[in-house]
Amino acid sequence: MADKNRRAFMGKILAGTAGVAAVASLYAMKRTWDPLPSVVSAGFTTIDLSPLEAGKLSIVKWQGKPVFLLKLTPDIALDVNRDIVIGENRYTVVIGLCTHLGCIPEWREGEKIFHCACHGGQYDAHAKQTFGPPPRPLDIPPFAIQGTSIVLGEEGPEYKKMTAQAKA
Numbered sequence: 779m780a781d782k783n784r785r786a787f788m789g790k791i792l793a794g795t796a797g798v799a800a801v802a803s804l805y806a807m808k809r810t811w812d813p814l815p816s817v818v819s820a821g822f823t824t825i826d827l828s829p830l831e832a833g834k835l836s837i838v839k840w841q842g843k844p845v846f847l848l849k850l851t852p853d854i855a856l857d858v859n860r861d862i863v864i865g866e867n868r869y870t871v872v873i874g875l876c877t878h879l880g881c882i883p884e885w886r887e888g889e890k891i892f893h894c895a896c897h898g899g900q901y902d903a904h905a906k907q908t909f910g911p912p913p914r915p916l917d918i919p920p921f922a923i924q925g926t927s928i929v930l931g932e933e934g935p936e937y938k939k940m941t942a943q944a945k946a
C-alpha cells in the first residue's frame with residue numbers, strides 16, 4: 779500500500795515537473811521569436827529597432843520565415859554592402875535560413891559568428907559566409923527604413939541600392 783502511494787506521489791511530481799518545463803520552454807521560444815513590438819499589415823511587418831541591444835540577436839517572423847535582427851557592436855567594421863545604417867547604429871537584418879540547405883543558424887555572441895549546426899557552416903556578423911558549405915551570404919529581405927523602424931517586405935531606396943551593389 780505504502781509502495782503504491784509512493785508511486786502515485788512520484789508520478790504527480792514527475793508530471794508537475796514536465797508541465798513546468800514545457801511552459802518554460804514555450805515562454806523562452808515566444809521571447810526569442812517575438813521579442814520586439816511589430817505591426818503587420820498588408821504583407822509588411824514594421825519593427826522598431828531602437829530597443830535592440832548591441833551584440834544580442836533578436837528574431838522575428840516574416841512571411842513564415844525567421845528574420846535575424848542584430849545591432850552591430852562598434853568594433854565590427856562597416857560593410858557598406860550589408861549593413862543597414864540608421865543614425866549612429868548599424869544592423870544586420872537577414873533571413874535566418876542557411877543558404878546551404880535551409881537550417882536555422884545560431885548566433886554565437888562571444889565569437890561574433892552565425893554557426894549552422896547542420897553541416898558546420900559559418901557566417902560573420904554581417905552574415906557573409908566564411909566557412910563550410912554555404913554558397914552565399916544569408917539573404918537580406920526587402921526592407922524600407924522609417925525613422926528607427928524597418929518595414930520588412932517593402933523595397934525602400936536603401937534596399938535597392940544594396941541589391942544594385944551586390945549585382946555590380
Ligand code: FES
Pocket residue numbers: 876877878879880881894895896897898899910911912
Ligand atoms: S544547412 Fe547549414 S551548413 Fe548545411
